[in-house]
Amino acid sequence: MNGVAGGGGTIPPRDPETLTALCLRRLLPLLVVAYVVSFVDRTNIALAKSHLQTDLGISAAAYGLGAGLFFLTYALTEVPSNMVMHRVGARRWITRIMVSWGVISGLMAVVQGPTSFYVLRMLLGVAEAGLFPGVMLYLTYWFGAEHRARASGLFLLGVCLANVISGPLGGALLEMNGVLGLRGWQWLFILEAVPALVVAAVIWRRLPDRPRDAPWLTAEEAAGIERRISRQQLEAAPSHEGLGRALLGPQSLLTIGVYFCHQIAIYTVTFFLPGIIGGWGHLSPLSIGSLTALPWLASTAGAVFALRGRRTPLQARRVLVAGLLIMASGMLVASERQPALALLGFCISASMFFVVQALIFTYPASRLSGPRLAIGLAFTNSCGLLGGFTGPTIMGRIEQQTGSATGGLIAMTILLVVAAGLASRLRPVST
Template sequence: MTELSTAARTDEQRREFSKRAFRRIVPLLCLVYVISFLDRTNIGFAKDRLQADLGISAAAYGLGAGLFFLTYALLEVPSNLVLRKVGARWWIARIMITWGLLSAATAFVRGEVSFYVLRLLLGAAEAGLFPGVILYFTYWFTRAERAKANGYFLLGASIANIVGSPLAGALLSIDGAGGLHGWQWLFLTEGAPAVVLAFVILRVLPDSPAKASWVSAEEARDLQARLDAEAGPEPARHPVRQVLRDPQIVLAIVVYFCHQVAIYAVAYFLPGIIGRAGSLSPFQTGLLAMLPWLASGIGALVLPRLATTAGRARLLIAIALLVMAGGFLVGLLAGPVLGLLGLCGSGFVFWCVNSTIFTFPSSRLTGAALAGGLAFVNSCGILGGFAGPYLMGLAENSTGDPASGLWIVVVLLVLAAALAMALRHGAARKADSARLESDLRK
């Protein structure tokens, strides 16, 4: 047998292993993110009812929606470092149990203060899930495969809104059943699945390829050798406190922040934006709110796999951000039908940035710095989840129009698209850093 045929056979075996890993872990973690995103954003449908039943204003609602991200961001780095030490299986299960119970407890808020407290606690409970899974994928997939894995994982957010939008509308419609408001049924019903799924995670999710019963020792060694080779002979040893010294990571944070402002501005205010079109029932609003997320699910399946090189990933991010900005402009300026189509166009590219942006910092960090660095990037970027709803709430309070804050979002997206073109992978990290620093000085 020639060396060439042996190499070809090895490549085929590696592709088969990668497909098996996808089948075994990605759908399960996608389901985790479905429930996570459902519990994180279901207050978008409760917004009007919270105002009517508890007197929570649009500005207070926007602040409460955003407060989730403050504790989430604050605790992401320590959470990811704990995950690296104790293993993904136990830590993800712990996250799910605590967030499920706290999400259900939102049914018993009595005013603005209790609403704020529970949102802060929910953010603390869920901290580390997203960067933890992104870190976990670095144990299983090479750099060329990671954007695809990230994209399938992020599909969970789309599925959450596709399923959750009509479900939320139906639950709100049972107002008064059992002496509870419809929004109380919403939180109680959607909080329970996280606790149940946590026990499934404990049973079936392996901490690493070396600990998976369905991975041979030879396969685990081969994968680790390929991952080590990608890190290079002299891997970067950035302590977490030095992550901000890398201009490329700072750039990734800024782009991701702008993107998250847009995502969560839409996630928490989309039902209200659709509701301004006319008199719609909660269920009808839920069905229409599902459409942009349906488009985002299709995009999550189709687009991230195109990001196989640094150049393609960079271009995909920039185009996606511009398409989002254009779709929001259509939503602002056109009538109800064309406006909804514009939001669907934005939705189609929602997850291109999330699934691709983390390939840049992960190419520049290793070991504990990788765990902490990914969490730090997500922590800074996810603060856009605080800024987006808060700005939208202030704008609605000032203008009476739930869509008025999208003007700010459009500007941020265009800025992020321009910055994204300077992103570089870590293969030439020193040259890239010097070039970016020189460009910023000009």
């Protein structure tokens, strides 16, 4: 029962910083694990790319389109998904999301050709829609603006860990080729779908919807957190601003533009890095997977160290702009044909992937509250994620026409410089 300690004594009141640390410890590990699983299931086709081409005749262009179609349906269904989560609660809705995407991810093992590949990728996008913006919304129930970038950055460690884990794991699963008459890529999809169902059961039992539902907070502490968040949102969000202007005003469009360019870059790397590494020589699937993990280790380090502590709005914007320029410089280095130099470039760029993403999502949260915040976060993510459709699609076409990823990486460099220019004009309402 909230408010009662073991032995019958009342829990002494804890200060806000202690409560913030407690909430981070209690919530983030479970959310990070969920995001690890989701990212593994949406991106494992990167390791299966060459096998799908060989076994099913899926071309580079068809692969790029299929990789991107996930984001198209994901983006189209995010806003309604986040609205439902705001009404029914995170525990129920995230559980539903994980069960449905786990089933569909496993069905990728029965792909027969481009058409079924496209259909299942689109269904996976619908199934998973709402997880990321839903968690971004969920964090606003628990953390004030001064701590939100850190909480978001820790959550985004799930992507880093997913790519660190999925490379070697996927490479090992691909080497199960022939076991029980199945191809290695079929084992990859089947076995990597199981954790989604397991984690869904844990979320159903362990994730509190709001502070008032957390058994590890006293009633007074939970009420204090909710009052503080509510007061901060009322002070930050201008009540006279309509939803249309909040979503399509100049600052919102700048945020969307920055995020769109960022997502083009990040998902181009996600879906094409294993193939680029595979073109460097005769490497085993396990070796390719292990090398693929290195940039994501760099992204983990960046997210951990660059998002520590509080920042003023001006400092946050400077870090955002600098992060985008570092990403651009890394992409330019990665376009070199010398493998060691290219891998270094990918590591440089990846070190800022989630520093940038965590800071981007502090902007809509500084202007909106309540149901408008649910819609605003999902709308920003939906528009930005169209970059996840655009990037792999364009990259696949460039690779098919030129036989090289160099042109695509140079295009990513230019886009990231443009994004840095847009980010320099962002003006948050608060931090």
